[in-house]
Amino acid sequence: MLGSWGQQQRSRGLTEDTVTGRAGVVARFADFAGTYPWQWQAADLDEYTSVLRTRGLAVSTIRQMHGTLSVFCDYLIDPAYDWVQICESFFGDTPSQICLSWNTTRHLQDYEGHPGRRALTYEELQHFFDHADSKVEAAVAQGRKGALAALRDAQMFKTAYAFGLRRAELRGLDLADLHFNAKVPQWGQYAALHVRWGKAAKGATPRRRTVLLVPELAWWIEGMRQWVEEGRDLFAPGELAAMWPTERGARVSVEYIDRRFTALRRELGLDPALKLHCLRHSYVTHLIEYGYADRFVQEQVGHAHASTTAIYTSVSGDFKNRILAEALRRFNTLEDS
Template sequence: MQHFLDVSNLRQVLSLDSGTAALHPDEAVYESMLGSWEQQQRSRSLAEATIEGRTSTVRHFTDYAGSYPWKWQASDMDEYTSHMRSKRLAISTIRQRQGILQVFCSYLISPDYDWVEICEAQFGETPSQICLPWNTTKHVADYEGLPAKRALTFDEIEMLFNYADSRVETAIRDGRKGALAALRDAQMFKTAYAFGLRRAELRGLDIHDLHANARVPQWGQYAALHVRWGKSSKGSTPKRRTVLLIPELSWWIDGMQQWVGEGRALFAPGELPALWPTERKTRVSLEYIDRRFTALRREAGLDPALTLHCLRHSYVTHLIEYGYADRFVQEQVGHQHSSTTAIYTSVSGDYKNRILADALSRFNTLEVP
């Protein structure tokens, strides 16, 4: 439902032609600015969640500045950035908010729209671009995440999943509630690692996303995953890809067979196709996934800096250490650029020493006696 006035109706309400003043012209103009900007973004097929997030950022800045867009100045942006830094927001978050405000200001001052004319006639002031090259954060590094976030070692992966399995066994032995949810969670996180999935990709899996691979018929329907909720870009729909299970991670199959054949049915999901259903016959939420991983990591005694996304970093790193080609790894995780895959890679010292030893061995065979 439309909760704002389009430009033609706004002109009538403001009575720019008749000379009759509106009761609250500033609020009317502001809400119409935001509403029209939202429509412009929908015309680009941007996701509703993206549009809502951008609008929220503009409203937050408006509240902070204490003024409407036609009164904003570059100094307001300077103060807002200092405020964000004082809150210890990530550099990427600061740059993202600055980018949103820059796009909004560009929309307002574009000659293709009437906002400059409307503001000039109504308020005697006009919007301007407040996000300038000298007061916004530049993207100068490929990776801006926290240095503490890293790939898990093989030992840490084993420790995490052993602990997740032990929670299931303990709950069953003690006759406590939660054994089924613990089984689901254990297999869910194993799946995130075994296929290098993002959080939304993991949550969006359906039972029919399990696929066979003619090269390994003995694995049946557990040889590949069809990922349908990959990260979208520039207003596109979620990207799709098929991720193949590799032999080194085929231990995942036994647990998945147990989950699909026995565990999942106990949730009585009915017609819900979700691979990870809940007692309420819904999909697990993104918040639940984060919360459960954090609890498992803490209880297993692992580094507090490790997050669910670190399992994806671990997958990339371990595939490289297993000897898979860079291009194969890039396709598996759905990266458009190889440089992104390289950011995720953090091979161990043992791997580097092995590569060096192989290189030295080849070099020595080429030496002239």
């Protein structure tokens, strides 16, 4: 059953990671139930969900599990396939849909992530980047290995923020992804980034987009130019086109990026809820505070829907107070006239 379901998903164009991940969800539920899919009951799902909740799993995780099991059951009972007839013929029982409206978690709100996930403040960002830069200086001063890797990591995190990139987008950057912008010729090839590993829609290839560097973040250029023109070649990458090579001539992994961010965050004593993705939240929030239009920000970060961009936005109290002050000033001007 899992094998044929996997074939059906591959035929739809879903990635191997998705197919494998879904199969794992079904297999874990089957192990818990201790029965075959044609014997599953809604009560089995009720019990399984209760156990998962006691383990502290996020609501979104449980909802995704329900969704996967629901899709699997839909596949089994679909008349286009023969599983109902096969099970009835061989086992005298048939599969049924066990994920029902009254025993599954519904998607009631746009954001279901950890409440602690937020944009970093300007002060936190400055401390984070300063700390990353200090790793380079410390390694050089002490004559230790690691100065070059520290330089790469510092610029990598600055790039993630300066362009609002996801992990895979950051990791997948090549030198050829640096682009010009005719509106700011003085910035040269550092005026934009061509992102080729954006989040893919179901069954589709990764989305592409071009992200423009905004003037408020032009401080990024100096460090990036130093990395591209001086630092990167010291890794001796050869024909490797990756923007962020390793000492072994490979591309950095997303796991490494996560580990380094976590290590720097811990050393600074920042909130443990802050993850690498919070740099992307910070980018969206700060662009809104700089006054950029919502549609522009949405295009920059590659969101299909404006509501997703809104979820990422957590403007500061100072920004809201400034907007309110401007509104009051306009109101008072109208009253006086």
